[in-house]
Amino acid sequence: MAVLLAIGAIVVLMIAGYLVLRPRPNLPPGLPALPVIGSLPWLDSKDPLGQLVKVHRQYGDIVTIHLGMKPCVYLNSYDVNKEALVTQKKNFSDRPDMFILETMGTTNKGEPGFTCSNGHIQTETRSFINKSLIQHFQMGTIKFENKIIEEILVLLDELDEHTSKYGPDANSGDAYAENGQTDEGIDLLMPLTKCTANIINKILIGQRFDYDDEMFMERVKLFEQDMLFVQKAQILNIYPSLRFLPIDVFGLQDFKQHQLQNERFWEKLINENKEKDSLMKLWIQKTKENSGSDVFNMNRLRFVFGDVFSGSTETVKSVVDITIAYLLHYPDVQTKIHEQIDEEIGRDRLPTLSDRENLRYVEAVYYEVMRLKPPVPLSVPHVCTEDTTIAGYDIPSGTIVMPNIYAAHRDPNVWANPEKFDPKRFIDENGQFKDLHRMIAFSMGKRVCPGEAVARMKLFLLFTALLQRYKFSVPPGVELPDLNCEVGLTLTLKRYKVCITRRY
Ligand code: HEM
Secondary structure: OHHHHHHHHHHHHHHHHHHHHOOOOOOOOEOOOEOOOEOHHHOOOOOHHHHHHHHHHHHOOEEEEEEOOEEEEEEOOHHHHHHHHHHOHHHHOEOOOOHHHHHHHEOOOOOEOOOOOOHHHHHHHHHHHHHHHHHHOOOOOHHHHHHHHHHHHHHHHHHHOOOOOOOOOOOOOOOOEEOOEEOOOEOOHHHHHHHHHHHHHHHHHOOOOOOOOHHHHHHHHHHHHHHHHHHHOOHHHHOHHHHHOOOOOOOHHHHHHHHHHHHHHHHHHHHHHOOOOOHHHHHHHHHHHOOOOOOOOHHHHHHHHHHHHHHHHHHHHHHHHHHHHHHHHOHHHHHHHHHHHHHHOOOOOOOOHHHHHHOHHHHHHHHHHHHHOOOOOOOOOEEOOOOEEEOOEEEOOOOEEEEOHHHHOOOOOOOOOOOOOOHHHHEOOOOOEOOHHHOOOOOOHHHOOOOHHHHHHHHHHHHHHHHHHEEEEOOOOOOOOOOOEEEOOOEEEOOOOEEEEEOO
């Protein structure tokens, strides 16, 4: 009997494999694939993004890679991303059913948060967030800007505590060493995380947390661990049944435990803050006005807000962190930023958004970092919802579609010397931006990052304020940080330390 069952299972798998992998002459070309395991044997787990760049060069702007049995189409250039996500947005704007997306982003009743939502739930959620930011929180005005600046001031105070005691060593010439004593430097990731988290906390729940608030620290740590879970558990997207393995190799149980803690955290937040002026108060009001709504209800609140919180915190802090690592490698770029800030703003006041047009080079530096290290390198998966064609190839309905931002940003047809770090590539002869629209770190089309405007404000104010006040350098005797990133939901650097000295 067992033998018959085994043979039956093999036959079913082979038929299923044939159905998925049977030659379909007009699918985009790509890596070879076998039944059941698809292209897995050809995937480079050590350097997945580097491999996707090579695959782009070898097979072209649009390629198919089979993740297990699922054909997955990668959009590798600016033009094909535009064709799919903008010109054909009707067919390419939904999210697929994927285990990790759903585990992280849906309520226990299966209601989607923001990122997993499709159809009217997605449209209405996005419109609520956009309208509230613009109409209620007056995004783009000084009032909104001040909310960000207040939090940056807290970060500067915190960092002042860690500025280097030492100057250049007379004997060794090492920066930040003296009489054999050295400054070990500080890891900026946690202070940056707390600052960016608090900026969005103020909007979402009307409250900021002290840097040593236990509940907040606990949440931030759990959140970091959950990001690691996503990294470890990617294979569950391909073979969701692996979650039933007797040993919890992916940390799924821990993750579920965190979800419960998260639920309690939100219950407490809602109880303590529901009367404060915040997006949460507006959501609760909407829930009362729309009883029985599948968009505005209390179950979705924490998932929608959780998506906005993680979208906002992980990305911005990662860009600032990676940019500072680049400045250690390129001290001349740091000097040029200091000069431009001194010239245009001076040292007597903090930068404001109105300084932006005079500080194009400063902005170009972190845009260049976002080109080379886009925080969400493969965007968030999309799905094709109707049989169609892109760049002349057939894309069947149900195909998973990955906007490959990472490869598009290294496309030699668009970027001269794509691997070179060169902020000046974004500046024209009049000192104004050029080619910026080809930097698609925020994606494009109907699902373009809803936080793009907020992110650009946060990045400018935070990065400029840090560089106005501090000089960053490598601790004596320590190697420059490794600029190769680890790939999770977002890109992150291996941890490194930096010495900070006040410039005035
Ligand atoms: C440097 C900063 C940021 C980058 C590079 C970035 C990038 C992205 C990308 C590539 C996507 C996926 C778009 C797609 O599916 O095609 C996305 C989605 C999203 N982002 Fe951002 N993001 C940033 C900051 C923010 C901020 C500040 C917020 C919140 C205020 C935010 C909230 C979200 C949300 C909620 C989604 C899901 C939207 C949906 O599914 O419709 N992001 N982001």
